[in-house]
Amino acid sequence: MINWKRIVIIALFLAFVTASLMIGALSEVTLKALLNGDVTAWKVVWHSRVPRTAAIILSAAGLSVAGLIMQAISRNKFMSPSTSGTTDAAAFGILLAFIFLNEQSGFIQTLFAFIFAFLSTVLFTSVINRLKLREVAYVPLIGMMYGGLISALTTAVAYKFDVMEMMSAIGLGSFARIGDFSTIYIVIPPLIMAVLYSTKFSIIGMGEDFSKNLGLNYNRVVFLGLVIIALISASSFVAVGPLPFIGLIIPNMATTFYGDNLKKSIVDLMLFGSVFVLFCDIASRLVIYPYEISVSLTISVVGGVIFMIYLIRGLRRA
Amino acid sequence: MIEVKNINQSYTKHGKKKILENINLTVKEKAITALIGSNGAGKSTLLGVMSNLIAPLSGEVLIDGTDIRSIKPCELAKKIAVLKQTQHINIRITVEDLVEFGRFPHSKGRLNDFDRKKVKESLAYMSLTGLENRYLDELSGGQRQRAFIAMILAQDTPYIFLDEPLNNLDIKYSVEMMKVIRSLVTELGKTVIVVLHDINFASAYADYIVAMKKGRIIGEGHPDQVITKEVLDKVFDHDFNIVSYQGRNTCLYFDCVS
Numbered sequence: 001m002i003n004w005k006r007i008v009i010i011a012l013f014l015a016f017v018t019a020s021l022m023i024g025a026l027s028e029v030t031l032k033a034l035l036n037g038d039v040t041a042w043k044v045v046w047h048s049r050v051p052r053t054a055a056i057i058l059s060a061a062g063l064s065v066a067g068l069i070m071q072a073i074s075r076n077k078f079m080s081p082s083t084s085g086t087t088d089a090a091a092f093g094i095l096l097a098f099i100f101l102n103e104q105s106g107f108i109q110t111l112f113a114f115i116f117a118f119l120s121t122v123l124f125t126s127v128i129n130r131l132k133l134r135e136v137a138y139v140p141l142i143g144m145m146y147g148g149l150i151s152a153l154t155t156a157v158a159y160k161f162d163v164m165e166m167m168s169a170i171g172l173g174s175f176a177r178i179g180d181f182s183t184i185y186i187v188i189p190p191l192i193m194a195v196l197y198s199t200k201f202s203i204i205g206m207g208e209d210f211s212k213n214l215g216l217n218y219n220r221v222v223f224l225g226l227v228i229i230a231l232i233s234a235s236s237f238v239a240v241g242p243l244p245f246i247g248l249i250i251p252n253m254a255t256t257f258y259g260d261n262l263k264k265s266i267v268d269l270m271l272f273g274s275v276f277v278l279f280c281d282i283a284s285r286l287v288i289y290p291y292e293i294s295v296s297l298t299i300s301v302v303g304g305v306i307f308m309i310y311l312i313r314g315l316r317r318a
Numbered sequence: 319m320i321e322v323k324n325i326n327q328s329y330t331k332h333g334k335k336k337i338l339e340n341i342n343l344t345v346k347e348k349a350i351t352a353l354i355g356s357n358g359a360g361k362s363t364l365l366g367v368m369s370n371l372i373a374p375l376s377g378e379v380l381i382d383g384t385d386i387r388s389i390k391p392c393e394l395a396k397k398i399a400v401l402k403q404t405q406h407i408n409i410r411i412t413v414e415d416l417v418e419f420g421r422f423p424h425s426k427g428r429l430n431d432f433d434r435k436k437v438k439e440s441l442a443y444m445s446l447t448g449l450e451n452r453y454l455d456e457l458s459g460g461q462r463q464r465a466f467i468a469m470i471l472a473q474d475t476p477y478i479f480l481d482e483p484l485n486n487l488d489i490k491y492s493v494e495m496m497k498v499i500r501s502l503v504t505e506l507g508k509t510v511i512v513v514l515h516d517i518n519f520a521s522a523y524a525d526y527i528v529a530m531k532k533g534r535i536i537g538e539g540h541p542d543q544v545i546t547k548e549v550l551d552k553v554f555d556h557d558f559n560i561v562s563y564q565g566r567n568t569c570l571y572f573d574c575v576s
Contacts, residue, residue, distance in 0.1 A: 077408055198427075203419055203422065206407070209402045214395050214419060215390075216391070260409045263427065
């Protein structure tokens with residue numbers, strides 16, 4: 001049996017990667033120039049375009065996987081790092097690192113972001129699980145309020161320490177910070193862990209009793225999942241800023257086509273997320289070419305509409 | 319062999335408000351044991367304690383002489399398979415995915431040829447061949463319940479615990495399910511412990527019945543000994559009429575308008 005769904009997503013992925021590498025302010029960079037071995041063209045691609053495209057793919061794939069693991073752990077299709085305060089807590093961590101250490105190395109920032117993202121995710125998931133909400137569609141709304149609260153706290157602290165400019169700089173998602181993408185590679189180890197543990201995360205998604213019946217150490221797998229979510233959210237936030245809705249809409253869209261059995265679908269999920277963000281990034285670079293708008297803006301517009309559709313469907317089903 | 323010894327369980331840590339009180343039970347091998355009783359009698363809790371999903375306050379559950387809590391979870395999962403009431407599932411996995419999960423204790427997620435053979439056999443046994451690639455949310459209630467039992471079968475354990483497997487099934491599928499559970503014992507030699515709401519199904523299909531009330535065992539034995547007016551009136555606080563049908567006792571628990 002030919003897996004057409006997979007072939008389609010791979011083809012789309014390759015097409016968008018090529019497009020992403022070819023689009024830019026320098027018009028000398030063409031496929032022809034590259035094939036002729038033009039040194040300048042290759043330099044531009046290697047130093048500017050490749051890191052950018054890699055950052056897009058890694059952050060998109062990472063947030064998609066983080067979202068799906070979060071949904072499996074909470075058994076709730078409406079959970080995601082950006083709609084449950086995780087990213088806002090990461091921003092708070094970065095602010096504290098900036099204030100107290102005056103340290104701007106991406107790795108220290110990521111460490112602080114990770115610690116706060118982790119604590120906040122543990123807090124939010126355990127509170128949500130205890131609330132036993134009748135309607136799961138309310139969860140992202142509560143999550144966004146909670147995130148807004150953390151965000152307000154962050155702003156208050158930033159205001160007090162007079163570092164507001166720094167906050168507005170990290171508040172916008174962008175793939176345009178050339179050469180500052182190194183922290184995105186922190187996403188790779190948790191992604192590999194997610195692939196290795198894919199069956200276990202799928203089983204966790206079936207519930208605690210179900211997992212225990214199969215001899216799985218439920219708490220340990222949940223803990224590992226939370227670490228993966230926090231690591232991915234923190235490092236992608238430090239590298240490219242917030243990419244709203246990705247962790248929520250991509251798993252929901254992808255599982256419609258590829259199912260929830262992570263072992264089979266985790267690669268499809270990552271490709272699906274990458275294609276979506278590559279598309280949004282290319283759009284952001286083309287609307288006011290040769291300038292570009294923040295990719296969070298494009299994602300917010302496109303993703304926000306899709307999010308609304310899912311939310312309304314979820315509420316209507318109630 | 320599974321033996322339950324002096325099990326106590328309560329809502330609070332101090333042991334007030336008991337759910338289970340001094341439960342002692344020896345499970346009959348290669349037979350169906352049905353747990354019956356009204357809501358809140360402690361049937362599901364007992365099933366949970368016996369399958370190590372819930373830790374008891376005191377007492378122990380022995381499997382072949384060993385306390386189940388001292389057995390490694392992945393080893394216990396090869397001896398006891400337990401299916402709790404299947405709630406609403408919002409996860410998109412196929413029937414085959416689900417049944418393959420049943421091989422997890424053996425394969426740790428990497429299926430070999432033997433695992434695949436077991437999955438195929440379980441699917442065929444539950445007459446799910448041809449539905450392997452359907453998503454669970456596309457199935458009828460009866461088919462979905464069969465898929466879960468197929469998973470339990472693929473787990474390949476001598477003991478199978480089922481918590482109200484007839485929940486949400488209509489009459490046709492309930493009878494079908496009881497026949498399948500019966501055949502697990504007669505054809506595959508499994509030992510089945512099942513929580514049943516419908517006492518007539520228990521009477522018709524079980525080999526041994528345990529009747530519970532307020533966390534205690536009120537009566538146990540062959541259906542003929544338990545499905546009697548004396549025992550049931552006490553267990554359910556209700557007035558029962560017992561009639562004989564095809565050699566087994568059947569309960570009539572309401573009067574018709576005259």
